[in-house]
Amino acid sequence: MSRLIGRRLALLVPQLLLICFVSFLLIQLTPGSQARAQLGSSASDEAVAALEDELGLNDPWPAQFVRYLGGLLRGDLGTSWTTGQPVLDDIARRAPATLELITVSFAVIIVLALLLGLAGGFARNLLGRIGDKISYVYSLMAGAVPDFWFAMIMVFVFYYTFPIAVAPVGQYDEAFGTPAVITGSVLIDTIVTGDVPVLVSHLDHLILPVLALVFINTAPILRMVRSSVGEALTSGYITLARANGLPQRRIVGYALRSALPPIVTLAGVWYTMLIAGAVLTETIFSWGGVGQYAVQAVQSADWAALQGVVLLAALLSLLVYLAIDLVHAWIDPRVRASGGTR
Amino acid sequence: MTNDETVLECAELVRHFPVKGSDKVVQAVNDVSLTFGAGETVALVGESGSGKTTVGRMILGLLAPTSGRIVYQGTALDEMDRRQRRDFRAGVQAVFQDPYDSLDPRRPVLASVREPLRRLELEESARDGTRRAMAALEAVGLAGITPKTRPHDLSGSACQRVGIARALVTRPRFIVLDEPTSALSPIARAEVMRSLHDVQQSTGVSYLFITHDLAVVESLAHRVAVMYLGRVVEAAAAGDVFGRRLHPYTEALLGSVLFPDPDRLDGFGVLRGEIPSPIDLPPGCAFASRCAIAGDDCRTAVPPLIDDAVAGHHVACIRQLSRSRDRQLASTLRKETP
């Protein structure tokens, strides 16, 4: 087990390097000279050349890569030219909002998928078959509908047509004041400080984007839970447990436990998918998180900002993958014994 | 048909497989040496997991030995130049255990039979290749194969004969047969055996016949090698192995034949005791844990495969050697192995 963890962690180093390298390549792709971009188009060619030399842009690429890595280690992701702030600061300020949105959606998705999937897995009667049909159609639809389109439909229906939702702009209505910043997540901060008015307003704003993400992203996990629970239930030892008259609750527990590894993997992968899924959802709801920041960066050609988002998103995914592997090792005795599946 | 010319020879073959997530190895094959004369059939028998398939795969060049040599017509496999390599590929062929699995399901069987000719550039034209493939199919009694026939259109025995046709189409000198009849019904088995026998009669090909089926061994084999946990423990002319059974393992193996489970040698219950894991082989004779006449001296060093007084009868057991006529050799041996 510790051997597995050691091996997995050792793997992380080259993977991190590779991620940094890909992100480094992205800057190399950017059009025009970075020096020119810094000095503005009115600068003389000599000044540009001098700055290029100073920045080491004429060095061989390995030297430039090492310098880039050095910058990363000091937390230097460059400066956003739209905000004028260091990119890392920009992202750090916006990350809690994004993580909150993703995590809340993720939690709802997992709970829904487990409940519906288990119910579907256990329902062996007509109801179960109808449920299967519904979940099939739902999966087809959820997989085919673009998330940003669906989010806009929600806005149209719940804000314009039946005005039950608040104006889908921002994380809360500033008329209720501004919450104290502790973690940066409005949800946590308002709960901690007991700022009920802002909390309520925040929940009002949270519900539509979460629903949009949940509708689109529950389907694959639901299907996975459904099929692994189905498989587990038909396996020999569950039949045995049934025959022995074990209480239903215990049987559910057993089935869940053996269905768990694939569910954990998919759920983990899906968390990383939500990072990308949140980009457009945030934009539509003006959420003010990292996703919206990235879209603004694309629209204003703010490459340093964009590259920073890409790099950190990849790092986050990699950490989630690492977590999946470790959780796997922990819940699956076979992996524990053999020293790793992947 | 048998004569003294050696077609293929393997010497001191060893193959260890690394065990995932540990530094240990599976000792699948340890120090196996075999010689095949022209037109000769050598049967390789032994329980499941004794390393028979692994030996076959190494001889076919499908698996690199950890150490040891395979020599085909005077040249070692790893020293062959391009042309020799091609001659080896054409000259050493194989028939595999599972008739369906050994044919590419996506291809017409005719294409599979023609493939060696095509890949080894032994056909003059596509038409020539197809003609010879058809001829090979007819030679194993398969008429009515069309260019569209696919494996799932055929019965198991027909598939296996397609496999034999593929192995024959290059006119090889040597064929590895890895349990070619085990997946077949008794009637189909007889048909396939008949084909193999006829082919050998007419072409003088040599066979390495890996099998669990002792009836097959008796009817087809000239020589027999018995494997146990990666080593050859007894090797001799077929009659001698059946008649003398020097090694206790062979004894147990053949003892069951009087009341045979027709399919599997390892289906009988004569042998008691734990089979050691090929990952942690004990020092000394690997059979000691199940051997009725084992003693402490068996557990110190691996008994070498030694020529018994009868020419060509090799056995790897210190006691049986001493029971045989050459007591002296045995006692020196025991002194040498403290």
Place this chain on the structure above:
Amino acid sequence: MTTVAPTSTPTRRRNPQLLIGLTAVAVILLVALLAPLLATHDPVRVSGAVLQPPSGEHWLGTDRSGLDIFSRVVYAPRVDLLLAGVGTLLAALLGVPLGALAGYAPGIVGEAISRTLDVVQAFPFFILAMCLLGIVGGSLPNIIAVLAIVNAPIYARLMHSQTRTLRGRMFIDAARVSGCRPRQVILGHIVPNSLSPILAQMSVTLGMSIILVAGVSFVGAGVEPPTAEWGVMIGDGSGGMFTGQWWPVVFPGIALALTVVAFALVSNGITVANQQRSRRA
């Protein structure tokens, strides 16, 4: 001489998903092909007042520039299918050999390739595509290239596991004994036997690519307006969803979703057909 008797009679199995999916795809292709005949207006020329709701003149209304939405919806698959189709094809052409190599090459090479793929896949798909297109610009060739790059790892993965599985099959040993070199084993035996999962995946990728193109176009990093493309149309009309003009967004979205569903059905159908076939064999 024994004659060859078929052991099973291949029967036509029911596979409604494949049937419906293929029909729908055919219809969509036909629409794309016949767009000039079907369209009632020029898709990129102002043809009426802005933001007209659906009417006899403009079946699906007009957008905020006064372009006819029906005509644009009908023209859009030309761009979307072209991009997604070529991008998917290139992704497969890139990923399949890479994955086969990773699965077939022993030890360290295969390990290195699959670990590299892990890393490439750690980059969130959409963000990477958006970033790349933002940097290089959303010309059609660039979009195709980006689709190929972000999707190729999926094929490499798929092919890697296919190769690993097939490598243990006896017919691969048999092919090697027949004199196939590694390249011939891969191209002649492993790829043909992986065709059906590859095709199933391609059908999925096609749909996902359409969504991806629409997404990057929505934020302005993809296809450039006023090209008739579903994502562009949705992006252009997005403001209306807050003020009640739903038609510029709703119709292209429905067309897009139906297209993706069609490809998803084809994909499911291929998988089912393959299962039916291997059960028969």
